[in-house]
Amino acid sequence: MDEIVSENETGVARAKxxxxxxxxxxSPALEVAGLQAWYGDRHVLKDVSLTARTGRILAIxxxxxxxxxxxxxxLNRSIELAEGARWSGQVRLAGVPTxxxxxxxxxxxxxxxxxxxxxxxxxxxxxxxYALRNRGVRKRAQLSAAVEQxxxxxxxxxxxxxxxRRSALELSGGxxxxxxxxxxxxxxxxxxxxxxxxxxxxxxxxxxxEDVLRRAAKTCAIVIVTHNLAQARxxxxxxxxxxxxxxxWEGTVDELFERQHNTVLRPLYGSDLL
Ligand SMILES: Nc1ncnc2c1ncn2[C@@H]1O[C@H](COP(=O)(O)OP(=O)(O)OP(=O)(O)O)[C@@H](O)[C@H]1O
Numbered sequence: 001m002d003e004i005v006s007e008n009e010t011g012v013a014r015a016k017x018x019x020x021x022x023x024x025x026x027s028p029a030l031e032v033a034g035l036q037a038w039y040g041d042r043h044v045l046k047d048v049s050l051t052a053r054t055g056r057i058l059a060i061x062x063x064x065x066x067x068x069x070x071x072x073x074x075l076n077r078s079i080e081l082a083e084g085a086r087w088s089g090q091v092r093l094a095g096v097p098t099x100x101x102x103x104x105x106x107x108x109x110x111x112x113x114x115x116x117x118x119x120x121x122x123x124x125x126x127x128x129x130y131a132l133r134n135r136g137v138r139k140r141a142q143l144s145a146a147v148e149q150x151x152x153x154x155x156x157x158x159x160x161x162x163x164x165r166r167s168a169l170e171l172s173g174g175x176x177x178x179x180x181x182x183x184x185x186x187x188x189x190x191x192x193x194x195x196x197x198x199x200x201x202x203x204x205x206x207x208x209x210e211d212v213l214r215r216a217a218k219t220c221a222i223v224i225v226t227h228n229l230a231q232a233r234x235x236x237x238x239x240x241x242x243x244x245x246x247x248x249w250e251g252t253v254d255e256l257f258e259r260q261h262n263t264v265l266r267p268l269y270g271s272d273l274l
Contacts, residue, residue, distance in 0.1 A: 022219065023094060025055035029190045029221035030075070030110070035089030037070050037079060037245075044070050045087070046245045052191060052221035052238075057213060059232035059253070060225045062242035063268060068225040071242070072193045075223070076112045077103035094190050108135075111184030115196040117176035119168035119183075124151070124160065127168050127179055131187045150182035154212045174205025181212055185220075192216060194224045198231065210235050229265070233257050243268055 030052040037045035044067045052058045060068050073079035074087045091098045093109050120127050125147045147164050151157035156178055168179055184192055198206040213222055226232050239256050241249040241264055249264045
């Protein structure tokens with residue numbers, strides 16, 4: 001089966017052709033340089049630079065209000081919908097500058113999963129095929145294959161006994177969140193952003209989502225905002241610590257938790273949390 005990877009200039013999905021290379025593990029999928037953001041006069045992101053790599057999970061951590069969600073909103077351009085908001089800076093996707101791209105073109109390559117599951121009020125299969133259909137994919141076999149592939153990827157296929165015609169709203173919160181991840185992955189984004197995706201979930205559902213993200217990271221770069229330091233430690237390869245709208249520290253998760261505990265985490269979070 002052809003793989004659907006992106007939309008061409010006429011808005012029709014194109015298929016990944018034989019021989020077209022997938023991004024190499026460790027290659028930069030998302031590069032941000034000098035990112036600034038304001039809400040009105042309030043300067044909330046100050047010269048943020050970071051790199052997220054294919055095959056790796058990057059956790060963004062930092063105290064409440066330090067600008068984590070605003071950073072994700074800049075990356076998928078939803079900040080442009082907020083009244084009085086503006087941003088500047090360079091963003092490259094797979095090495096290509098996105099300056100001049102439409103928000104839709106960016107979102108085609110950068111998926112976003114929010115804190116609260118946001119399934120569309122349709123069937124499970126319709127949720128997964130929604131973006132593919134919008135991009136002109138009509139072949140039933142292709143759409144069915146995408147549904148099965150994504151449901152298997154997020155561990156829902158067996159749980160649903162393969163029945164994807166049920167309403168997405170009948171699923172539990174954890175299942176809905178995994179469906180939202182499946183929906184985002186269906187268009188094979190180079191980057192998947194997640195904003196506190198487990199904060200509304202119990203331990204078992206959190207664990208299921210984390211397993212899904214570990215598998216998904218094999219094909220894209222994952223950037224996850226989390227307040228949960230234990231989750232960052234379990235899940236991430238790399239960490240960016242933010243404070244007051246700036247990057248306070250960046251490095252590997254092992255470096256942070258094994259060697260920079262007192263110098264980085266304690267000043268940010270205080271001793272109570274650690
Ligand atoms: N739509 C908005 N309009 C005005 N100010 C905003 C808006 N969204 C966020 N802010 C402000 O921008 C700053 C950064 O907010 P942001 O939500 O990005 O932080 P955060 O680190 O994600 O916080 P939290 O961890 O509590 O979710 C905060 O001071 C917040 O009050």
